[in-house]
Amino acid sequence: MMPANFSFEFNLNHMLQYLIRLDDLCPTNDIDKWQRFFRLFDKYKIKPIIAVIPDNKDPKLKSRGKFNSNYWPMVRGLQSKGYIMGMHGYNHCYVNRNSGILKMNKRSEFAGLPSQIQEQKIKAAAAIFRREKxxxxxxxxxxxxxxxxxxxxxxxxxxxxxxSDGLLKSPYVRFGFNWIPVQLSEVEPKTENTWTFNYHPETCTDSAFDELEDFIVKYHKHFVSLDDLSFVNYGWVDFIKEKFCIYKRLIRGYISFLLVEAEKIPT
Incomplete structure (x- = not known):
């Protein structure tokens, strides 16, 4: 007979849980594109993770919409509804091609910078959040x-x-932090484990939103919040799994690069 604590831990770590994260909230959003997400979440009592940029300087995001003078009151309103606020960097400007711990993209606001510069950014971001409550x-x-x-x-x-990051299938503890993996850019039905769907409202198409809405109508009871999560220590097996995910991603990217280059060769 299995020990009781084994069954309990297994169930916590493997039960099906969904979270959803919206990236790039800033004062120059096309707010109508965000409101449709908010209305959907409120209807089904889903508490999303909101990636809030403290001091946006990203030219692409600054050109999305008109400056929202009611931005920070709006953010506080989302917080009061139980939405999960996230510090989305400091100014969202990429300064190098360092891919950091997870090797997911060759652009970064933080990875590879000296510790004192990173501290300045995090300290400034934290000060803005404190100021805005x-x-x-x-x-x-x-x-x-x-x-x-x-x-x-x-x-x-x-x-x-x-x-809010990582490539594994369930939350874990590493480097003294709790990690909630972010694996998918759009909804996809699963049968077990914890999955975060990562959306960018500014660029989300109508068809992708309709798919999300249909998914939530069907599976909204499986969406959870931070308090529902269980975190386990990151071990050697997790290290191997993560490295496999990283190298699979790198190999896939390299193959795509070779295919593009091959098309340039005259026949």
Missing amino acids: VRPSLFIAPAHTFDRNTLMALEKYTDIKVI
Whole structure:
């Protein structure tokens, strides 16, 4: 007979759970594109993770819509509804091609920078949130790129203990932080484990939103919040699984690059 605690831990780690994250909230959003998400979530009592940019300087995002003078009151309103606030970097500007811990993208606001510069960014971001009375529960690195210095800066200047990132199938504890993996850019039915769907309202198509709406109508009871999650220690098996995911992603990217280059060769 299995020990009782084994069954309990197994169920917590393998039960089906969904979360959803919306990236790039800033004062120049096309707010109508966000409101449709908010209405959908409120209808089904889903509490999403919102990636809030403290001091947006990204030219692409600054050109999306008119400046919203009611931006921070709006953010506080989302917080009061129970939405999960996340610190989405500092200014969302990429300064190098470092891919950080997860090797997901070759652009970063943080990874590879000296610790003192990263500390300045995290400290400034935290100060803005304090000024605006917004309490971020987790950190969300732009482009999924950050390194150990980023984590040390968070530990030094914030109360954040959760990282919204990673490639595994369930939440885990690593480097002194709780990690909630972010695996999918659109909804996809699953049968077990914990899955985060990562949407960008500014660029989400109508068809992708309709698919999300249909999915939520069918599976809304499986959506959870931070308090529902169970975190397990990151071990050697997780290390191997993560490395496999990273190298599979790198190999796939390299093959795509070779195919593009091959098409340029004259026949």
